[in-house]
């Protein structure tokens with residue numbers, strides 16, 4: 354079955370009681386049992402909920418994984434995943450990893466769990482090889498990265514991790530499974546903030562881990578129940594609803610981002626454009642091999658920080674807001690907004706940088722809005 358079909362049908366068969374074509378929102382905390390221990394597979398809603406099961410089934414199918422475990426946010430998915438580790442274990446994170454992941458690793462896992470970590474430029478495979486040590490359990494990958502849109506060779510990094518007996522875990526939030534399937538490239542687990550493209554409408558916060566083996570799936574399901582960061586049924590319904598249009602939305606995001614990146618590349622007030630779809634981007638060829646399209650995120654630099662801040666304040670269709678991956682276009686200043694918490698760390702970003710989450714409005718209107726803002 355092809356991706357578009359799975360997105361609509363996997364785990365989402367019509368419900369047997371009345372034939373509802375959408376998975377019902379099972380708004381319940383518990384399930385009546387016929388006799389002690391005699392139930393229909395669900396006992397308590399932290400442990401399991403049929404709406405959540407539908408989303409987990411669909412995500413596993415879309416990422417071609419073994420299974421999936423859903424959480425109340427992307428960070429809840431990540432922090433629960435890291436409960437798989439032990440004190441003294443070592444983690445490698447990209448030198449431009451999502452700021453929330455860096456904060457979790459450096460300010461929670463390191464002091465509270467005794468996890469050691471290094472930040473490495475994952476586009477430099479020699480540096481990855483050098484950073485891997487005996488205690489390394491996880492090499493954490495993002496591609497494209499945030500906000501500089503670097504492209505990492507997932508298959509090559511997975512090989513290096515596996516040689517050392519470590520897992521390669523890919524945060525696939527920026528690409529979505531429609532554009533990139535890390536499991537096929539060798540990843541052992543895939544992490545999502547479903548808040549972004551999976552949900553796609555800026556109306557829900559959620560997360561997921563897709564697994565590739567029964568052992569990790571069982572352990573994560575145990576941790577999901579034991580640590581308890583589960584999503585509510587309304588929230589998983591919204592993500593399921595978003596998934597149905599993921600393919601068509603991603604095609605539109607890619608097309609519009611390509612047009613916006615081209616426009617910015619030719620603009621006299623723009624110093625540099627970061628978009629893997631541009632032939633001059635260092636990861637262009639690799640992205641062409643590893644991804645189905647180049648994604649909806651575009652970053653660019655102006656000459657001065659003042660100009661960057663002005664542009665962010667002048668757009669009308671591009672709302673000035675954090676987050677990404679919704680149908681509406683967003684603009685933000687990473688240095689002062691999404692990446693303010695990494696100032697002074699190896700993850701600091703240029704103050705002249707502006708990040709766009711290009712939505713699915715008509716591209717002419719988006720270009721006109723940016724033309725006005727860059728006047």
Ligand SMILES: *Cc1c(COP(=O)(O)O)cnc(C)c1O
Nearest residue numbers: 426427428451524526546548559
């Ligand atoms: C937003 C985001 C997260 C965190 O997800 P939340 O749903 O906000 O908790 C993790 N990784 C990436 C790449 C993100 O963009």
